[in-house]
Amino acid sequence: MPGTGRHQLLLLSEGQEVQMGLDAYREVLKKSKLSTDPAATEQVRRVGRRIAEATGRTDYQWEFSLIEDKQVNAFCLPGGKVAVYTGLLPITGDDARLAAVLGHEVAHAIARHGGERVSQGLIVQVGLTATQVALARNDPRAVQQVTALLGAGATVGLLLPWSRTQESEADHLGLIFMAKAGYDPHAALDLWRRMAEAAKGRERPPEFLSTHPSEATRIAQIEAWIPEAMQYYRPR
Numbered sequence: 001m002p003g004t005g006r007h008q009l010l011l012l013s014e015g016q017e018v019q020m021g022l023d024a025y026r027e028v029l030k031k032s033k034l035s036t037d038p039a040a041t042e043q044v045r046r047v048g049r050r051i052a053e054a055t056g057r058t059d060y061q062w063e064f065s066l067i068e069d070k071q072v073n074a075f076c077l078p079g080g081k082v083a084v085y086t087g088l089l090p091i092t093g094d095d096a097r098l099a100a101v102l103g104h105e106v107a108h109a110i111a112r113h114g115g116e117r118v119s120q121g122l123i124v125q126v127g128l129t130a131t132q133v134a135l136a137r138n139d140p141r142a143v144q145q146v147t148a149l150l151g152a153g154a155t156v157g158l159l160l161p162w163s164r165t166q167e168s169e170a171d172h173l174g175l176i177f178m179a180k181a182g183y184d185p186h187a188a189l190d191l192w193r194r195m196a197e198a199a200k201g202r203e204r205p206p207e208f209l210s211t212h213p214s215e216a217t218r219i220a221q222i223e224a225w226i227p228e229a230m231q232y233y234r235p236r
């Protein structure tokens with residue numbers, strides 16, 4: 001991991017991950033209904049474009065979709081394929097809090113957490129060649145598993161939590177991306193508080209929280225990273 005020096009198990013090339021990300025994204029969009037709300041769709045694209053620019057990954061084919069679904073969720077697949085579910089928007093409310101979610105999700109992709117999970121999970125079980133053959137044949141089970149491992153499990157009904165290390169990395173990098181994009185990183189604190197508030201009185205936590213454990217230390221950790229992120233912050 002550039003920046004932290006953490007070692008990752010990555011059995012696929014980045015190009016292979018990006019190809020899997022593209023396939024998974026098409027699969028998700030095929031199964032989904034896009035929002036017909038032009039203002040909300042434009043908000044996701046506007047904030048998304050700024051976060052994308054802040055990552056410096058001009059080689060990614062960035063794409064931002066707003067999916068009509070009451071799930072409180074969002075994801076970014078390898079290669080910059082991003083989706084937000086409409087159920088998230090009442091919780092984020094403004095651009096800065098949406099930037100906190102997108103910064104976090106984009107960070108999972110930039111840090112290759114999905115590729116790491118594919119390497120550790122599916123491939124350990126069935127082998128790299130078998131996985132590639134199954135994907136090439138469009139075997140629904142393989143597509144479903146890879147889609148979930150890459151981070152878009154909500155649509156295929158297979159929600160998988162990220163590891164605590166991956167969550168911390170995504171929180172940390174995400175704060176820097178949002179600050180570079182011109183959003184005050186303090187909004188990330190707001191976001192997690194609102195997310196915890198939204199979980200109250202629900203039988204199940206929002207999907208975003210079920211894959212993103214909201215341990216009490218998270219907010220404290222983010223608070224500790226804010227001074228660093230503020231060095232990148234230039235209000236627009």
Ligand SMILES: [Zn+2]
Pocket residue numbers: 104105108162166167170211212
């Ligand atoms: Zn996460």
